[in-house]
Amino acid sequence: LIIKDIGTVPEWASLREHSIKYGYKSVILLPLISDNKCFGIMNLYSTEPYISTEKEVELLQELVNDISYRIFVLRAKTEEENLKKEKEKLQLQMFQMEKISALGQLSSGIAHELNNPLTTILGLTQYQLKKTDKSSDLYNDLKTIESLSLRSRDIIRTLLAYSRQTEMKFELLDINQIIEKSIELVGHQIELNNIKVIKMYTEKLPYISGVNQLLIQVFVNLISNACDAMTDGGTLTISTERADNKIKLTDTGKGIPKEIMDKIFRPFFTTKPVGKGTGLGLPIVKNIIEKHKGEISVKSPVDDHIQGTVFTILLPAV
Ligand SMILES: Nc1ncnc2c1ncn2[C@@H]1O[C@H](COP(=O)(O)OP(=O)(O)O)[C@@H](O)[C@H]1O
Ligand SMILES: [Mg+2]
CATH class of the missing domain: 3.30.565.10 (Histidine kinase-like ATPase, C-terminal domain)
Known part of the structure; x- marks a missing residue:
């Protein structure tokens, strides 16, 4: 489609304002075609009134056909790459989910086993803390043992709660x-x-x-x-x-x-x-x-x- 004078052609009314703002006088619209389907249009604006010959337009369309083909190939390739990336991502996720679920099963057993000794460690530590002089080295060491035991208890609780989720x-x-x-x-x-x-x-x-x-x-x-x-x-x-x-x-x-x-x-x-x-x-x-x-x-x-x-x-x- 060739629009020789943007200023007068009625079909162009909607874009007239925009075109005039940039000083365009004429435009050639070339369809981008691949697989017999038009997937876009290339607009070639000119600040001159339309003067191209038919031969020039033909040449332009051929160029645009080339571009269409390139775009088509590029799109196909990008799609393929995206698919591949998506697949790799999914595989990684599945692998990690498997690790997690294996962990869930394993951890409940381990966590149970560790829970009892840990409760005793914590209990005894806190009992000894009460009897120890706050300014002594022993007191500081006991405090460390207490806080580490608390942390361990947190981990175990986390694992227990997590592995119990089926119930x-x-x-x-x-x-x-x-x-x-x-x-x-x-x-x-x-x-x-x-x-x-x-x-x-x-x-x-x-x-x-x-x-x-x-x-x-x-x-x-x-x-x-x-x-x-x-x-x-x-x-x-x-x-x-x-x-x-x-x-x-x-x-x-x-x-x-x-x-x-x-x-x-x-x-x-x-x-x-x-x-x-x-x-x-x-x-x-x-x-x-x-x-x-x-x-x-x-x-x-x-x-x-x-x-x-x-x-x-x-x-x-x-
Ligand atoms: N709020 C945060 N600020 C800074 N780093 C964080 C934060 N949350 C998580 N991280 C980082 O993510 C890592 C993994 O976290 P997480 O899975 O909870 O394991 P963990 O806490 O046992 O290291 C942490 O070791 C830390 O490097
Ligand atoms: Mg953490």
Whole structure:
């Protein structure tokens, strides 16, 4: 289609203003065709009134046919590459899910075995602490044993709660309450690290269908990670929003380096020293969120100016 004078041709009325603004006088429209289907149009504008010969137009159309073919090939290739990438991603996810589920089965046994001795260690330590002079070396050592035992107990509880999930039922839950309970459970860590928790709850959120113990685990893990990232104190802001039941946890911690961003959800990936990190928190969190048909995403730094990390969870009501 050739429009010799944009200013007068009625079909062009809708684009006239735009064309005149740029000073176009004429335009040649060439269809992009592949597989006998037109998938686009190339507009060649000119600031001159139409003067091309038929031969020139023919030549142009041939050029455009060439371009069409290239675009077609490129698109096919991109699609193929995307498919391949998608497949690889799926495979990796499946592999990780398998690791997690094997872990779930294994961990319940191990966790049970460890639970009893640990309870005794903790009990005896706390008993001896009461009888020991606070200024002595022994007292400090006992304090260390106590805090490490508490941490171990947390890990074991996490694993136990996680592996018991098959027995757990979905029920209607209040997200704000779940978060409150989670904060309570990590209370000692919050205090220990001198962290200020700011709650920005939206009241009367719609109930969501979920497994209470599992969702508590999600927030216990995320809050505990935030505490680990803020060893010298800081602020953890937890907000809930009505849209998609969005929950945001924003910390002012050390942030997550770009290089490890795509690894943090992998089982056993941890940057923490032995005895402190298990690398199980986030994969379990992700697994639980997916069981609830939700989504989790992470951003670090929080924005261009603020360091720290923000985890966003969507738990659409079912
Ligand atoms: N809020 C956070 N701030 C900084 N780094 C984080 C945060 N949350 C998670 N990470 C990083 O992700 C890693 C994996 O977390 P996780 O799966 O919970 O395992 P763990 O806490 O046992 O190391 C952590 O070791 C840490 O490097
Ligand atoms: Mg963790």
